[in-house]
Amino acid sequence: MNSKLGEFEEIVLMLVAAQHEEAYGLSVTKAIEKELERSVTMSSVHTALYRLEEKGFVSSKIGDAEGNRRGRRKRVFIITAQGKSALKETREARNHIWNMIPKFVLDIG
Amino acid sequence: MNQDKNYIDPPKSAERFFEWYCQPALYDSILGDLYERFDDNVEQFGARKAKRKFWFDVIRFINRHTLKKSGQSKYFNNMSILNNYFKVGFRNLIKNRSFTAINVLGLSVSMAVCLVIILMINDQLSYDNWQVNSDKTYRFTHNDRNDLNIPIATVPMPLGEEMHDKFAGFEHMVTFRRGFFGDIIQNGKAIALQGYFTEPSFFELFSFELERGNPKTALSEPNSIVLKKDIAEKLFKDQDPMGQSIEVGKYGVYQVTGVLKEFPGKTHIKFESLVSMSSLANLEKRKVLGSSLGNWNNASESWIYFKLRDGYSIEGLQAYLTEAEKEHYEADSDERKEFEIQKMSKITPGPLYGNQIGAGMPNFFVIGLGVLAILIIICATFNYTNLSAARALTRTKEVGVRKVMGAKKTQLTIQFIVESILVSVLSLCVAIGLLQFLIPAFENLQMSALLEWELRPDPKAYLQFFAFSVLLGLITGIFPSLYLASFKPIQAMKNSVSNTKLSRLSLRKALIVTQFVISIVLIVSSVLVYKQIKFMVEKDYGFTKENILNVHMQGQDFRKFETELEKLPFIESVTATNNIPGMGTEYSEEAKLKTGETFPLNYFDVDEDYISSLELELIAGRNFLKSAASVNQQSVILNETAVDKFGFESSVDAVGEQFYIENDSTVYNVVGVVKDYNYMMLVMDIGPMMLRYDPVGFRIAQIKIAGFDRVKEITAIEDVWDEFDPNHEIILKTFQGEIDEFNALFYDILYIVGLVAILSISIAGMGLLGISTYAIQIRMKEVSIRKVLGASVRTLIFLLSKSLSIMLTISFIIGFSLAYMANNVWLNQFAYRTSFGVDVFFMTALAMTVIGAMTIGWQAWRATKANPATTLRDD
Numbered sequence: 001m002n003s004k005l006g007e008f009e010e011i012v013l014m015l016v017a018a019q020h021e022e023a024y025g026l027s028v029t030k031a032i033e034k035e036l037e038r039s040v041t042m043s044s045v046h047t048a049l050y051r052l053e054e055k056g057f058v059s060s061k062i063g064d065a066e067g068n069r070r071g072r073r074k075r076v077f078i079i080t081a082q083g084k085s086a087l088k089e090t091r092e093a094r095n096h097i098w099n100m101i102p103k104f105v106l107d108i109g
Numbered sequence: 110m111n112q113d114k115n116y117i118d119p120p121k122s123a124e125r126f127f128e129w130y131c132q133p134a135l136y137d138s139i140l141g142d143l144y145e146r147f148d149d150n151v152e153q154f155g156a157r158k159a160k161r162k163f164w165f166d167v168i169r170f171i172n173r174h175t176l177k178k179s180g181q182s183k184y185f186n187n188m189s190i191l192n193n194y195f196k197v198g199f200r201n202l203i204k205n206r207s208f209t210a211i212n213v214l215g216l217s218v219s220m221a222v223c224l225v226i227i228l229m230i231n232d233q234l235s236y237d238n239w240q241v242n243s244d245k246t247y248r249f250t251h252n253d254r255n256d257l258n259i260p261i262a263t264v265p266m267p268l269g270e271e272m273h274d275k276f277a278g279f280e281h282m283v284t285f286r287r288g289f290f291g292d293i294i295q296n297g298k299a300i301a302l303q304g305y306f307t308e309p310s311f312f313e314l315f316s317f318e319l320e321r322g323n324p325k326t327a328l329s330e331p332n333s334i335v336l337k338k339d340i341a342e343k344l345f346k347d348q349d350p351m352g353q354s355i356e357v358g359k360y361g362v363y364q365v366t367g368v369l370k371e372f373p374g375k376t377h378i379k380f381e382s383l384v385s386m387s388s389l390a391n392l393e394k395r396k397v398l399g400s401s402l403g404n405w406n407n408a409s410e411s412w413i414y415f416k417l418r419d420g421y422s423i424e425g426l427q428a429y430l431t432e433a434e435k436e437h438y439e440a441d442s443d444e445r446k447e448f449e450i451q452k453m454s455k456i457t458p459g460p461l462y463g464n465q466i467g468a469g470m471p472n473f474f475v476i477g478l479g480v481l482a483i484l485i486i487i488c489a490t491f492n493y494t495n496l497s498a499a500r501a502l503t504r505t506k507e508v509g510v511r512k513v514m515g516a517k518k519t520q521l522t523i524q525f526i527v528e529s530i531l532v533s534v535l536s537l538c539v540a541i542g543l544l545q546f547l548i549p550a551f552e553n554l555q556m557s558a559l560l561e562w563e564l565r566p567d568p569k570a571y572l573q574f575f576a577f578s579v580l581l582g583l584i585t586g587i588f589p590s591l592y593l594a595s596f597k598p599i600q601a602m603k604n605s606v607s608n609t610k611l612s613r614l615s616l617r618k619a620l621i622v623t624q625f626v627i628s629i630v631l632i633v634s635s636v637l638v639y640k641q642i643k644f645m646v647e648k649d650y651g652f653t654k655e656n657i658l659n660v661h662m663q664g665q666d667f668r669k670f671e672t673e674l675e676k677l678p679f680i681e682s683v684t685a686t687n688n689i690p691g692m693g694t695e696y697s698e699e700a701k702l703k704t705g706e707t708f709p710l711n712y713f714d715v716d717e718d719y720i721s722s723l724e725l726e727l728i729a730g731r732n733f734l735k736s737a738a739s740v741n742q743q744s745v746i747l748n749e750t751a752v753d754k755f756g757f758e759s760s761v762d763a764v765g766e767q768f769y770i771e772n773d774s775t776v777y778n779v780v781g782v783v784k785d786y787n788y789m790m791l792v793m794d795i796g797p798m799m800l801r802y803d804p805v806g807f808r809i810a811q812i813k814i815a816g817f818d819r820v821k822e823i824t825a826i827e828d829v830w831d832e833f834d835p836n837h838e839i840i841l842k843t844f845q846g847e848i849d850e851f852n853a854l855f856y857d858i859l860y861i862v863g864l865v866a867i868l869s870i871s872i873a874g875m876g877l878l879g880i881s882t883y884a885i886q887i888r889m890k891e892v893s894i895r896k897v898l899g900a901s902v903r904t905l906i907f908l909l910s911k912s913l914s915i916m917l918t919i920s921f922i923i924g925f926s927l928a929y930m931a932n933n934v935w936l937n938q939f940a941y942r943t944s945f946g947v948d949v950f951f952m953t954a955l956a957m958t959v960i961g962a963m964t965i966g967w968q969a970w971r972a973t974k975a976n977p978a979t980t981l982r983d984d
Contacts, residue, residue, distance in 0.1 A: 026142040042146060043169040046139060050174040065141065068148040072141030 005057075005090050011036070012048040013087055016058055017079045024063065024074040025049060049077055057083030117156050119147045119163040127167045131175050139170060191527075198528040202535075212496055212532050215875040217539035218868060219489035220581070224540055224574055225547050226482045228564045231573070232375075233458045233470050235563075239374035240316040242281075246453040247423065248414045249430075250462065251446045261463040262412060264448065266401045268433065269413040276429050278421025281314035283307060285412040285466065288398050289384050291358020292837070293344065299837045300344060302357055304334070304382030306389045314416055315378075321351050322367025333385040335367035340381045359397055363388075375561070377457050379467030405437045406444055412466050414453065423450055481865065484627055488872045490585045491624040496879035497529065497589035508596045521594035529586025530579055537578035541571075554860065555853040621880050622920050625957075628873035629924025630931065632953045635866035637932050637943070642855045644943040650691050650848075651786025653724040656681075656816040657844040658826065659689060659809055663837045667807040673829050679815040679822050684718035687806030689844070692851045693790040700797075701769040702755065710751060710770075711798040713788070714806025717741070720783065722813050730764035730781030733802045741802035746781040748788075751797035777801070790851075811844065874960045877913075881968040885909055893977035902973045909969040910962075917961055925950055 005013065015031045016023040029045045032038055052058045063076035079087075124140070131139065143166055150159035202209045237243050249264040249272075269284050286306040292299040311317070312324035319327060320338060327335050334355070341350045350365045357363055363384065392398045401407045417423070430448040438445040451459075461471040511521060548564045551557055557564075566574070662670065671683045688694055690713070700710035717733040719725075728749075733741045747755075747763060757763035760782040767776050777799075785795045814822045823841065830839040842850070885892070892905055900908075929945070936942045 024142065025139065026145050029142075029146075041169050042142060042166055043172065043175075046142075046170070047172055047174060062138070067141075067145055069141035069144050072137050072144060074141060075135075075138035 005086055009048050013057055016077050023077045057086055117151055120160050123164045123167045135175055194524050194527040198531050212493055213536045215492050216489050216536035219485040220536050220540035221543035221547055222485055223482045224544050226478045232563050236375050236377050236457050242416050243454055245416050247450050250449045250451050253446045259461050259463050263409050263464040264413055265405045265408045266411040267403050271433055276426055278417045280416045280418045281310050282415040283311050283314045286401055287410050291360055293355050293357055294836055302382055304384050305380050306384050306386045308386045318370045319367045320370045327367035328385045331387040332363050333366040334363040335383040337369050337381050338371055341368045377467045488624050488627055491620045492876045492879050493585040494588050518594045522590045525590030525593055526586040530582030533578045533582030554857045556857050624876050625920030626924040628869045630928045631869035633928035634932055635862045636949050638862045640943040642859050646852055654844040656814050658812045659842050659844055659847055661840040662808050665834050670833055673833055677825055681813040682718045682722045684722040684811050685716045685807035686809050687714040690788040691848045698770045713800050714803040715800050726784040728782050728784050729760040743778055744780040745777045746783055746800040747779055748783050748798045749785045750795050752782055754797040877961050878964045881965040885968050885972045892972050897977050905973045906969040910965045913965055
């Protein structure tokens with residue numbers, strides 16, 4: 001099984017976890033735009049979510065229709081146990097590499 | 110969140126598109142997100158941009174997750190079948206190469222003509238559509254009691270001001286006044302400049318932009334002029350035109366206050382320069398120009414365009430116009446005018462108007478072209494239908510097998526329609542190739558220079574072409590495909606369709622006859638138009654044109670020029686006139702009959718050498734006297750028609766009579782009578798005419814030369830002119846050349862008619878080929894059996910062509926009688942008309958018969974040569 005997380009997928013997955021039980025396509029898009037100041041199309045976020053679902057990192061359920069949705073319901077995404085461990089793994093891998101960096105390299109100036 | 114907010118809806122088309130492709134499982138949630146996003150965007154960027162963004166979002170969502178999956182979707186399945194239709198269709202076309210070639214050829218030729226017409230109409234529709242206000246701009250027009258009963262595009266100048274005072278709804282109003290035309294002398298050369306007087310609001314109403322200068326002030330000061338870019342470059346080369354002064358003819362000195370940018374598109378307003386309206390008052394006061402300011406009776410020199418403010422209606426304005434009519438004109442006077450309003454976008458192509466501000470294509474021309482295109486396409490469609498029906502015979506088995514395999518009728522129908530669309534699109538490719546030859550041919554026409562046709566196809570045009578060809582394919586395909594698909598499988602398999610269904614098909618026969626009739630009418634008409642024009646162009650005018658050169662005096666003194674010229678050895682005579690005969694222009698005075706009634710009497714201002722130079726025949730009286738100007742100025746020479754009109758007993762009796770010209774109550778003595786000659790166009794009757802001696806009118810020198818060495822002689826005359834008037838280029842044309850130029854429009858018509866004739870003949874030929882192929886294929890078995898039993902080739906060919914000959918004969922009878930009736934209508938408009946002789950019919954019949962004999966004979970010959978064993982093998 002392909003359980004590697006892409007960079008963008010990782011961000012999306014983290015945000016799904018962060019917006020626990022509240023994450024859906026547009027909310028994640030908005031968060032990326034706001035928190036990372038990075039412009040992103042809604043469709044790429046959706047695509048990432050579907051891919052994460054295929055990989056088993058998130059699961060989805062049909063939510064409610066609050067907001068200006070003209071009665072259309074949300075698809076809410078929730079991080080799965082597998083997703084959580086994948087996030088942890090990536091973080092550990094990053095920490096490991098981070099620790100490999102000699103201190104003076106980061107001391108700029 | 111504000112729940113009862115009155116929100117804007119995203120574009121419905123985008124929603125539909127989304128629904129069309131999106132997987133149902135994801136549809137709801139994504140659409141909801143899209144809505145939310147849209148509302149955010151409306152708040153942030155406004156409705157317009159939000160809608161655009163919505164579309165982009167919808168398009169970006171197309172990917173492997175959102176698309177409907179094959180198998181679970183009805184649509185995707187259809188796609189692959191449609192694909193299959195194309196594949197099968199393409200294979201079929203390749204299999205029957207000769208059939209495909211005939212169809213493609215026939216369709217593409219007629220299609221090419223239709224494409225040209227589409228381009229022409231496109232070109233016409235492109236007028237002024239680049240103007241921001243193009244849809245909201247109107248102009249005043251008027252109707253008066255003119256003889257021709259056509260509306261007129263000009264209106265009296267004060268109308269604009271009065272409407273502006275009474276009606277509050279005008280946002281912009283622009284008046285144009287014509288009459289500005291003069292020479293600018295630069296470095297000893299005269300450059301002609303034309304323009305309109307107009308107001309600063311010109312730049313507000315219209316979308317013309319200035320490259321240099323300020324649009325607000327450029328046209329406000331008196332004696333300001335704004336030039337078009339090309340004219341500015343011509344006048345000032347590399348210098349900066351801004352602020353320069355130019356002296357324009359009799360109009361005085363003008364300062365250049367602006368240069369216009371190149372126009373982004375075509376416009377019906379033709380001008381080289383614009384002059385500030387404030388210059389006009391002084392010019393009218395100095396009598397340089399006739400009065401138009403405040404003059405309600407001069408309705409021939411000003412155009413008024415305007416745009417209304419939002420919320421005001423044209424209907425409201427109309428009431429004020431009617432009021433103005435009543436106020437300024439007596440109810441029953443001849444001066445009475447009816448004011449109307451015309452939308453700018455309806456000007457060209459549009460109804461025929463007098464006094465247009467620029468040349469445009471009248472509606473009837475567009476409609477005429479459209480009808481021609483439709484006729485041609487109908488013929489081509491009939492051909493296609495006939496050929497397809499013929500070929501159907503070879504495909505009965507295919508149909509049978511497919512039906513037995515469970516194919517539905519609709520599926521078969523779609524299959525055949527797809528094939529005909531393929532043929533049609535293939536023809537389009539050939540037609541676009543043909544277009545590369547047709548476009549330059551059309552652009553060389555005289556009238557295309559007049560209308561400034563731009564026939565280069567743009568991407569939009571190609572899209573239209575494509576849509577046109579698909580539509581054509583659909584139309585041509587429907588009948589044969591419905592018919593093919595209706596075969597009963599067993600019959601089809603047994604190959605017995607031909608004997609039952611097809612032979613009884615009288616509809617097809619009717620189609621063939623109709624098509625022949627159209628072809629015959631077209632051919633007869635083309636031959637007649639050709640004959641008529643040839644007849645007119647070659648007809649004797651009654652005066653001599655040979656070795657005569659016309660030099661336009663351009664305001665110079667004729668007598669002085671004549672004296673200079675007469676020093677040249679090869680000059681036979683030099684005569685003066687105000688007007689060149691045979692060009693359709695006329696000048697007339699109101700002559701009074703003894704009863705007190707008046708009638709228009711055409712006149713030519715000529716000198717004493719005129720009659721001898723043009724070799725007119727003086728049948729009574731005498732010519733003007735040499736060097737006796739005062740006597741001559743009271744003398745006239747009439748033509749025979751004028752003698753009749755005045756009611757003089759005979760030409761001889763007319764000499765010595767007197768008559769009055771009403772306006773200036775001049776009395777003229779008739780001193781001579783000339784034999785009638787054609788001084789107008791050849792299409793017109795000879796009217797009453799007089800030659801009079803009036804040096805004021807001597808605008809053209811007609812120089813008769815020996816003609817031994819034309820080039821040398823013309824050069825010598827040019828040298829004389831250059832010395833005589835160094836400011837103007839000589840305008841010298843041969844008499845014949847000038848008349849040919851005038852008749853160029855007729856040559857244009859000849860050209861088009863020739864094209865139509867060739868087209869209709871080839872389409873008719875193609876049709877015959879189709880029908881004969883069909884007729885013979887039905888009877889293949891019969892022919893084979895007869896052949897086996899010992900029939901000769903000749904009897905077989907006779908047998909096969911019999912029914913076709915009958916149809917041809919019926920078509921001849923109907924076609925000829927229709928052509929006779931239709932062509933007499935227009936032929937009777939001509940004073941001098943060609944004969945509607947047997948020769949015309951004979952030529953047409955011969956052409957059709959030769960083509961018929963050739964195609965039928967060829968097919969019949971092929972049939973009789975076929976090996977009976979192959980044809981009969983199946984049974």
